[in-house]
Amino acid sequence: MDPTTVSPTARAPRSPAKRVIPPNPVLSAAVVLGFVALLFVVEGIDTALGGRLDYGGVIPRDFTEWDNLLWAPVLHAGWDHLAGNAVPLLVLGFLASSAGVKQFLQVTAVIWLTDGLGVWIAGSPGSHIGASGLIFGYLVFLLVRGVFARSTAQIAVALVVFALYGAMLWGVLPGRPGVSWESHLFGALGGVLAAWGVARDDRRAVAA
Template sequence: MIPPRPLLSAVVVAGFVGLLFVVEAVDTVLFGALDDDGIIPRDFTEWDNIIWAPMLHGGWEHLTSNAVPLLVLGFLATSGGIKQFAQVTVVVWLTAGLGTWIVGANGSHIGASGLVFGFLVFLLVRGVFVRSPGQILVAVVVFALYGAVLWGVLPGQPGISWEGHLFGALGGVLAAWGVARDARRAGVA
C-alpha cells in the first residue's frame, strides 16, 4: 500500500540510507576502523555494538548492495505511517542484533542486511496477519521482486552473516504480528 504521507516516507527512508553512506565515508577515511565495531557474538564487553552494527558496512560494495532494497522495502514498510515504521525498525533491529549476538559465528557481524530481511518478511506476512487483500497483493509483488534473497537466511557463503539475515527475518515476523495485533485492538483490521 502507499504510505499516507509518501513524501515524508521517502525523505525518512532516503535520509536513513544517506546516513549509512556518511558513516561509510567516515569509515573509509579511518581505513575501515569502524568495521570491528560490529556484533561480536557472546562478548559481554561488546554487546552495545548491536546498536551500531546495521550502520556499518564492509566497504562501498557491501553498502550499495543493501541500499536499493532498503530504499524500496523501507518505503513500502512506511505504509502504516512513520511511527509504525519506527516501531517495526526497532523490533527488526533488536531482534536481528540480539539473535546474532546469541548464536552468531565468531567475528564482527556488520551491515544493514538484517533490516533488509526484516522489512522483506514484514511486508510478506503483514497482509496475512491483518487479513488485508491489498497488503497481500503488495506481498506478492515484493516476493516476485525479492523472494529469491530469502535463501540468505541459510548458512552458505563465508563472510556473510546468515544469522543476521535469519534473525532479521524473524524480527519481521514479530513486527508484523505486533502490527496486526495492534490493528485488531484498534478495530482497524
C-alpha cells in the same frame, strides 16, 4: 435528526495496518532516504579511518561489546557492500512505512533489536555488520503482514515483493563464507514479530 447519528451507509476509515501507500509518501520517502544517506556518510567516515569502524559490529557472546548491536546495521564492509544494500533498503523500507513514519520506526526497532540480540546470542565468531538484517526484516514483514491483517491489497503487494526479492530468502541459510546468514535469519524473524505486533495492535484499536 440527531447530529451524532451515523449513516448506516457511511464507510469506516481504512485501518492504518491495512494501508499499502504511506499516508504521507513524501515524508516516508524522506525518512528512508535520510537513513540510507546516513549509511553513506558513516561509510565515508569509516573509509577515512581506514576501516576501523568495521570492528564495531555485533560480536557474539562478548559481554564487553554487547552495545555494538545498536550500531552494527549502519556499518558496512566497503562501498560494494553498502551499494548492494542501498536499493532494496530504499524500496522495502518505503513500502514498510505504509502505516506512517511512527509505525515504521517501531517496526524498524523490533527488527533491529531482534536481529542484534539473535546474532549476539547465536552468531558465529567475528564482527557482524551491515543493514542486510533490516532488509530481510522488511521483506518478511511485507510478506506476512497482509496475512495477519487479512488485507487483500497487502497480500497483492507481498506477491510483487516476493517476485522481486523472494530469492533473497535463501540468505537465511548458511552459504557464502563471510556473509552473516545469522543476521539475515534473525532479521527475518524480527519481521515476523513486527508484523504480528502491528496486526495485534490494530485488532485492539478496532475492538476499542
